[in-house]
Amino acid sequence: MTQAGYGAVRALLDNGLHHFQHGPIDLIIGVDGEPACVQTGVEAAWQRFGSILPELVTELSQLRRPVGDKTTFQTPVAQRMGDACWPYRRGFVTAMAAVAGSVADEILQVILQAAPGLRRVFVNNGGDIALYLSPEETYTVGLVSNIDQVRVTALAVPTIAPDGTLTVHASQGIGGIATSGWRGRSFSMGIADSVTVLAVTAAQADVAATLIANQVNADHPGITRAPANTLKDDTDLGDRRVTVDVGPLPETIIRQALTHGAQVARQWQADGLILGAVLVLQGHVEAVFPALAEPCRYVA
Known part of the structure; x- marks a missing residue:
């Protein structure tokens, strides 16, 4: 080192x-x-x-x-x-x-x-x-919706069982891939396990993933929230309520939340802000892929 x-x-x-x-x-x-x-x-x-x-x-x-x-x-x-x-x-x-x-x-x-x-x-x-x-190069990334799936071996090497893989091609113009969700490192106001966004830059993907994840949302007794500043003193979210736990949800709530998030993703895709997105909540997936000659390949 x-x-x-x-x-x-x-x-x-x-x-x-x-x-x-x-x-x-x-x-x-x-x-x-x-x-x-x-x-x-x-x-x-x-x-x-x-x-x-x-x-x-x-x-x-x-x-x-x-x-x-x-x-x-x-x-x-x-x-x-x-x-x-x-x-x-x-x-x-x-x-x-x-x-x-x-x-x-x-x-x-x-x-x-x-x-x-x-x-x-x-x-x-x-x-x-x-x-x-x-040109002609590809890149495959593993999508993990639950960070708890990461396991550390006796050699301190983290291993991950991905929920699926996403392969992108040079011709698609994808220069950024970012993921957000309530289980991640940063706070989320939504309930998505993960939202992975494809964009021209990583910065564009990063902010869009955060905001789309906020829109994968619903009200249900199984969802626990708390003011962000009670969890972290220096958060930029102030007293906005963020998700701290999501219990098992009925399929109707899951579909409602994913549909709302996907609608936002499709609008931002149409506006040219993102190229595509994959939204995951409790085993359910909503994909918004780029409309390109060389489509993304998502394998669950």
């Missing part, structure tokens, strides 16, 4: 992937291409990586405020966050809804600028993925 300025650390994993970590930012990076180009791209990413968190800290108070018509940011990743959230400013959204995807986008751009000609690059920031595919 190598440590750089600002406290960032890196490691080359046994499978050839690169692990960059700095505070809450935890990246897994895969780069395919000629070895010299791969090395150049990874080193450029490492040089940029250490300064991202300090930059975000300088704008943290503004990043936690609702995005509005006059919201502006100064640093590159914060600007990505604001740009991704801008189309949704008429509702409640803070730029933090796009933080993971924006960091992934920034590192992806640095790699591609430093090393053109790579075949495939992905930057996975806690499940939110920035993706580059050269």
